[in-house]
Amino acid sequence: MTPLLTATELAKDYQARAAMPVPALRNVSLAVQPGDCVTIMGPSGCGKTTLLNCLSGLDSPSSGTVVFDGQELTGLPEKTLAAIRLRRIGFVFQHPAFLPALSLLDNIVLPGFLAGSARAEVVARARRLAAATGIADLVDRNISQVSGGQLQRAAICRALVNNPVIVFGDEPTGALNRTAAAEVLGLLSDANRDGATIMLVTHDVRVAARSRRVLAMADGAIIAEHRFEPLSDSAGLGAREKQLSSWLPGVGL
Amino acid sequence: MALSPGDTLKLQDGSGWQSVRLTGVYQDITNGGRTAKAAGGLSCGNPIWVTVNLDAAPGGAPEQIIADFKTAFEGLRAYSMSDYSAQTLGPTLASLGVAVRASLIVSTVVVALIAALFTGVLLTRDAGPNAVLRALGAPGALVRNQYLVRLLALLSAGVVIGAVLAGTAGEAVTGALMSILGAPRISFCANPLISYLACPAALILAVAAATAAAGQGGAKPRAHTALRTD
Ligand SMILES: Nc1ncnc2c1ncn2[C@@H]1O[C@H](COP(=O)(O)OP(=O)(O)O)[C@@H](O)[C@H]1O
Ligand SMILES: [Mg+2]
Numbered sequence: 001m002t003p004l005l006t007a008t009e010l011a012k013d014y015q016a017r018a019a020m021p022v023p024a025l026r027n028v029s030l031a032v033q034p035g036d037c038v039t040i041m042g043p044s045g046c047g048k049t050t051l052l053n054c055l056s057g058l059d060s061p062s063s064g065t066v067v068f069d070g071q072e073l074t075g076l077p078e079k080t081l082a083a084i085r086l087r088r089i090g091f092v093f094q095h096p097a098f099l100p101a102l103s104l105l106d107n108i109v110l111p112g113f114l115a116g117s118a119r120a121e122v123v124a125r126a127r128r129l130a131a132a133t134g135i136a137d138l139v140d141r142n143i144s145q146v147s148g149g150q151l152q153r154a155a156i157c158r159a160l161v162n163n164p165v166i167v168f169g170d171e172p173t174g175a176l177n178r179t180a181a182a183e184v185l186g187l188l189s190d191a192n193r194d195g196a197t198i199m200l201v202t203h204d205v206r207v208a209a210r211s212r213r214v215l216a217m218a219d220g221a222i223i224a225e226h227r228f229e230p231l232s233d234s235a236g237l238g239a240r241e242k243q244l245s246s247w248l249p250g251v252g253l
Numbered sequence: 254m255a256l257s258p259g260d261t262l263k264l265q266d267g268s269g270w271q272s273v274r275l276t277g278v279y280q281d282i283t284n285g286g287r288t289a290k291a292a293g294g295l296s297c298g299n300p301i302w303v304t305v306n307l308d309a310a311p312g313g314a315p316e317q318i319i320a321d322f323k324t325a326f327e328g329l330r331a332y333s334m335s336d337y338s339a340q341t342l343g344p345t346l347a348s349l350g351v352a353v354r355a356s357l358i359v360s361t362v363v364v365a366l367i368a369a370l371f372t373g374v375l376l377t378r379d380a381g382p383n384a385v386l387r388a389l390g391a392p393g394a395l396v397r398n399q400y401l402v403r404l405l406a407l408l409s410a411g412v413v414i415g416a417v418l419a420g421t422a423g424e425a426v427t428g429a430l431m432s433i434l435g436a437p438r439i440s441f442c443a444n445p446l447i448s449y450l451a452c453p454a455a456l457i458l459a460v461a462a463a464t465a466a467a468g469q470g471g472a473k474p475r476a477h478t479a480l481r482t483d
Binding site: 086 | 381382384385386387388389390391392393395
């Protein structure tokens with residue numbers, strides 16, 4: 001099967017000050033199959049957010065190529081990248097990023113509106129997603145009137161509202177308590193079962209245990225990968241969490 | 254001069270006192286005051302000059318009439334109205350024209366500067382929401398055009414209010430200001446093409462260009478950078 005997303009020898013240097021480039025990614029290569037569910041783990045500052053940004057066309061790598069669905073993203077003009085992000089890619093940012101002038105519902109509807117979908121249709125989809133994440137009663141509120149966890153659930157609804165091919169989540173459950181995190185993950189699992197490819201950054205082994213592959217990152221590079229056997233009665237989520245907890249220290253995390 | 258048209262004025266000439274009826278009071282910038290004019294009546298035998306105003310019949314060719322008069326009467330000075338006013342008020346008219354053009358240019362430049370500054374302030378204020386819009390994949394033009402729409406709406410309101418004020422209170426206000434220069438009664442002869450088309454068009458172009466230029470810079474930073482708070 002041809003991969004949905006391929007990164008080849010990605011490198012990214014941030015030019016914070018002209019004289020001192022900060023190397024955030026070094027020689028990262030990976031391939032993600034359609035329908036896959038991948039998590040990225042690693043210490044803070046190791047380049048996870050940078051990698052997601054480069055893979056999703058939010059940022060461009062300093063060198064290397066990203067091919068998404070047969071199309072090379074690197075070198076595309078921002079206009080084309082924006083259209084791809086809008087219609088084919090969902091993104092849950094590390095920090096809640098909403099338009100303060102809009103209600104929660106309108107924030108969720110926004111990508112559909114920007115893509116020119118019929119409003120009634122998008123609103124219906126947004127309400128369905130909101131109900132699935134347990135924020136159906138809050139959608140008419142202003143974003144200043146809901147908690148951080150509720151915002152993050154809305155962010156997931158927004159990421160899914162245009163039925164993206166792939167959803168990137170940058171620590172989507174980082175701000176959530178256990179139940180809320182479980183609901184959010186359930187929603188992403190549903191999207192994954194419906195065919196969406198999922199790529200998450202997380203520090204939580206419970207989140208990683210629900211994926212199929214775990215990539216370990218350190219210092220801007222992918223240093224190891226763990227693939228899970230399919231879930232079975234003998235090897236459930238609990239067993240996966242134990243596996244991960246012993247695997248991570250072994251690779252240095 | 255507490256006289257108005259219709260009043261009688263006693264004037265002394267070579268043959269004694271005469272009554273004349275005023276036909277008009279004119280402001281006379283060239284003398285920094287006013288001149289009264291009377292029609293006919295004065296038998297002063299030898300006036301310095303007499304001014305006769307003639308209207309050409311519709312379709313008449315003024316240049317031809319002037320030429321005819323010049324050949325028919327020796328010593329007659331005949332001018333077209335525009336030459337006449339240029340001769341009597343020439344420098345005043347010219348400097349008034351310069352002032353009008355200068356104020357047009359200055360106000361257009363100031364409006365453009367204000368629009369650019371205003372857009373800059375709005376872009377700074379909206380950096381967060383704009384980064385969200387761009388990260389989600391909103392077209393850059395949509396992000397930029399918000400400001401174009403807002404500023405042009407503001408400008409249109411300003412132009413309409415300005416035109417109405419100029420049309421109502423404008424003459425009185427300008428007259429009050431110009432009375433310092435000895436021209437207390439100014440009446441506007443607005444060329445509608447210039448006042449209601451060319452000037453607003455110049456302002457709209459200036460604001461649109463300034464807003465677009467200012468918005469260009471503001472839309473540059475990559476979408477994700479403003480999303481970071483850590
Ligand atoms: N815009 C930026 N300018 C300069 N350096 C940055 C920028 N963003 C991230 N970095 C640096 O790049 C490295 C990787 O950052 P990031 O991808 O955010 O890590 P993570 O998400 O794994 O915590 C860090 O050292 C960080 O300080
Ligand atoms: Mg990060």
